Amino acid sequence: MVIFQNNQYLRSIELKRESINSFREYPFCLPSIKHLKSLEFHPKVTFIVGENGSGKSTILEAIAVAFGFNAEGGTRNFNFSTSETHSELHNYIKLIKGIRIPKDGFFLRAESFYNLATNIDDLEREVPGLLSSYGGRSLHQQSHGESFFSVFMNRFRGRGLYILDEPEAALSPSRQMAMISKIHELVKQDSQFVIATHSPIIMAYPNAVVYEIKDAIRKVNYEETEHYQIMKSFINNTDKMLDILMND
Template identity: 50%
Template sequence: MIYLRTIRLLREQFPQTERYPFALPSIRQLDALELTSSVTFFVGENGSGKSTLLEAVAYQCGFHTAGGSRSNTYEVDRAKASLGDYIRLSWMPKQTNGFFLRAESFYQFASHIDQLERERPTGYAAYGGRSLHDQSHGESFLSLFIHRFSGKGIYLLDEPEAALSPMRQLAFLYVMKDLVAEGAQFLIATHSPILMGYPGAAILNFDTSPVEEIRYEDTEHYQLTRRFLENRDRYWIE
């Protein structure tokens, strides 16, 4: 299912500044992104703007920009969402159910869930039956994906592979497959060639200006990983 159809940048309203992220080539020359798949990956080098645009989408969706859904209102420094006021989202139909995962602030989200559990005990029903802090980093991510996510929602994930081993990344692909079958849409910023291999996904390359779709086999992530695995000794210089 594709709920979010278009991400449009209001470039005419950009502040007159050379500061990040407004000076990024990927952002300065981008008018709109048309989303054509239930699973879309944002890829590119660090600092290319992929996570910045993803958090701007989260901001416009009403999700907590440090991580969470529309119902999570915990007190913690929110991500700046520098582009949040400079994009417009086009929906068909509008979807308010969903979640924004920000790997770097997941600890604060887990602490927020503990606080909610103390106030209104549920037995951590939406998180595998125990505190996310009582699980390993990878286990807590998968608990979130399996128990908290459901069909008919939009899920924005910023580098979910940060806590996942290669085996757990494969497990997550199967979780995604089931959720997509139930009506979920995913936008994922990632460096993982495993996750990018999701069948039928659209991959948008933020290393080009403007951003454009790229074949899985043409991504630097795939090519470099493949070259390294096939001949790792060549990368070590005596």
């Protein structure tokens, strides 16, 4: 049984349902949000998983923005905006925080990483030396996967709240396994993670809670997730699965 602690950075969120005019409008029409009342976070790692369009990234974005992060990613000091595409959900959730304040934090999302990398280059011209915190080289001078991994490995310093939206999108399986090691290292340095992912590799991190979104949000064991079950079936029965998929 997971014991949620008062001294974690983010204990839970509550949806301010009484303030919502209509659950027929986006994003409140999403089943995951329509049925949401509250969500508790593990003091170390919380995974939110679900099919495309289930609302996991929308929920994660709202948590990040409500906590003070830029909607397109970065630290709480980033204020760039290329387009106002984030939902208004952050205005309708209440954050229940612990007694400790994180010393570090980052919102890392695959969807808008290019914009983040561009802003870091702009800031480097204003504050020379900033790139040293991101591996010492422009993120645009690396592949998407290399730059994404470089931010995670170099910029995350510990004692922080880290919100990651589909980090596997840019990473090979071996880099995803390396991410597990880095997550564990940061957890031992008093960090807390909230991660939306499709990756059965990343969500295998053991000291965590997994929430799966279907019609609603429910807590599940790792092996119960649809992602794990589909991947296991495919790997263990590749030829049979391919025959079914290709109707041969």
